[in-house]
Amino acid sequence: MNEISLMSAPAPEATIGTLPSLLGATREELGDALAAIGVPEREIRMRTAQVWHWIYFHGIRSFDTMLNVGKGLRTTLAAHYSLERPQVVSEQVSVDGTRKWLIRLPPVDAQDRGAEVECVYIPESDRGTLCISSQVGCTLTCSFCHTGTQKLVRNLSAREIVSQLVVAREKLGDFPGLVPPKDGLLPTEGNRPITNIVFMGMGEPLYNFDNVRKAVSVLSDGEGLSLSRRRITVSTAGVVPQMEALGREAGSMLAVSLHAVRDDLRDKLVPLNKKYPIKTLLEACRTYPGASNARRITFEYVMLKDINDSPAEARELIRLLKGIPAKINLIPFNPWPGAPYDCSDWDRIERFSDIVFNAGYASPVRTPRGRDILAACGQLKSETEKLRARARLLGED
Numbered sequence: 111m112n113e114i115s116l117m118s119a120p121a122p123e124a125t126i127g128t129l130p131s132l133l134g135a136t137r138e139e140l141g142d143a144l145a146a147i148g149v150p151e152r153e154i155r156m157r158t159a160q161v162w163h164w165i166y167f168h169g170i171r172s173f174d175t176m177l178n179v180g181k182g183l184r185t186t187l188a189a190h191y192s193l194e195r196p197q198v199v200s201e202q203v204s205v206d207g208t209r210k211w212l213i214r215l216p217p218v219d220a221q222d223r224g225a226e227v228e229c230v231y232i233p234e235s236d237r238g239t240l241c242i243s244s245q246v247g248c249t250l251t252c253s254f255c256h257t258g259t260q261k262l263v264r265n266l267s268a269r270e271i272v273s274q275l276v277v278a279r280e281k282l283g284d285f286p287g288l289v290p291p292k293d294g295l296l297p298t299e300g301n302r303p304i305t306n307i308v309f310m311g312m313g314e315p316l317y318n319f320d321n322v323r324k325a326v327s328v329l330s331d332g333e334g335l336s337l338s339r340r341r342i343t344v345s346t347a348g349v350v351p352q353m354e355a356l357g358r359e360a361g362s363m364l365a366v367s368l369h370a371v372r373d374d375l376r377d378k379l380v381p382l383n384k385k386y387p388i389k390t391l392l393e394a395c396r397t398y399p400g401a402s403n404a405r406r407i408t409f410e411y412v413m414l415k416d417i418n419d420s421p422a423e424a425r426e427l428i429r430l431l432k433g434i435p436a437k438i439n440l441i442p443f444n445p446w447p448g449a450p451y452d453c454s455d456w457d458r459i460e461r462f463s464d465i466v467f468n469a470g471y472a473s474p475v476r477t478p479r480g481r482d483i484l485a486a487c488g489q490l491k492s493e494t495e496k497l498r499a500r501a502r503l504l505g506e507d
């Protein structure tokens with residue numbers, strides 16, 4: 111290691127505390143960051159591998175801990191970069207073990223006042239799923255989704271997407287040397303607490319495709335965070351032009367928010383349907399790279415009372431999905447104040463599920479999780495804002 115060239119690297123412009131964080135960087139970006147502080151070309155690969163392992167496998171928070179990296183480089187790294195994480199502003203633990211974290215992202219520029227996203231952890235006996243966000247807010251205005259009533263603030267960067275998993279693993283004590291919290295349920299079957307990731311938090315991932323693709327490459331890197339691509343699911347309301355690239359370049363699993371079997375109804379529920387109607391959307395599913403019986407596409411279908419929940423619609427759904435390796439995820443509607451819909455009655459959901467199941471599709475009904483902490487689908491963020499506003503009114507904040 112050439113200490114001289116390291117020491118003569120450009121002086122950091124930012125003051126301590128605002129150094130750019132390397133957390134969430136791709137391998138390429140990390141290599142560039144090392145080159146920028148004078149690590150010689152011939153060492154970049156090896157140093158990148160070392161630093162990568164410390165950041166993503168060990169989850170370290172300080173460059174001092176990188177024991178196999180020379181002191182000189184550690185000092186230079188610390189002079190130019192940080193490993194700062196977004197801040198967890200609040201943590202709520204549901205009676206069912208679901209945890210919700212409100213995460214404040216550091217401002218990206220002078221105009222940015224610092225955005226917040228929510229991230230939800232759902233433990234089950236055989237798996238633990240982390241539901242992450244891809245945007246702050248959403249532009250889609252789906253009529254049954256509360257998150258959709260907020261304006262988009264901005265896309266999340268790949269680093270901000272990745273950092274949601276890092277923060278969650280820290281909170282769950284899931285890096286070497288950390289201890290799991292005692293107050294929550296964690297999966298029992300010998301797995302790591304987080305086995306699966308779903309892009310089902312705030313935002314439309316395929317409107318932020320580049321960053322989602324980059325984030326998936328970091329999340330799935332076997333030398334680091336190590337989540338299999340088969341356990342990373344990107345959910346879309348149907349941004350057809352990006353779907354092929356998602357399969358080809360990210361290689362993740364696909365979920366599609368279908369919710370209706372007729373265009374007139376889907377136009378109302380998911381306005382994006384006017385642009386990419388059901389037929390076009392299903393055609394893109396038929397040709398989704400990598401879809402097979404072992405890698406099925408999930409179709410999400412929210413159960414809205416007297417709107418889309420009839421047996422005839424269940425049968426039509428089966429007809430539409432013919433030839434697509436699919437599973438169907440029925441989601442009981444999670445109500446929010448002022449919502450123009452109700453959740454279907456339970457027997458209606460069961461009837462729907464039976465029809466789909468008897469046609470040979472797995473059709474689990476997604477048990478609402480974390481309703482008591484407003485962590486269920488479509489309840490994110492805006493609810494927290496409401497609570498805060500109420501607390502302010504009551505003088506509690």
Ligand code: SAH
Binds near residue numbers: 442488
């Ligand atoms: N924009 C992407 C990612 C969001 S995923 C997409 O639409 O797929 C969030 C999932 O929860 C979607 O299937 C969405 O349709 C569903 N959802 C939103 N609001 C809901 C609510 N109030 N009750 C139940 N499911 C809801």
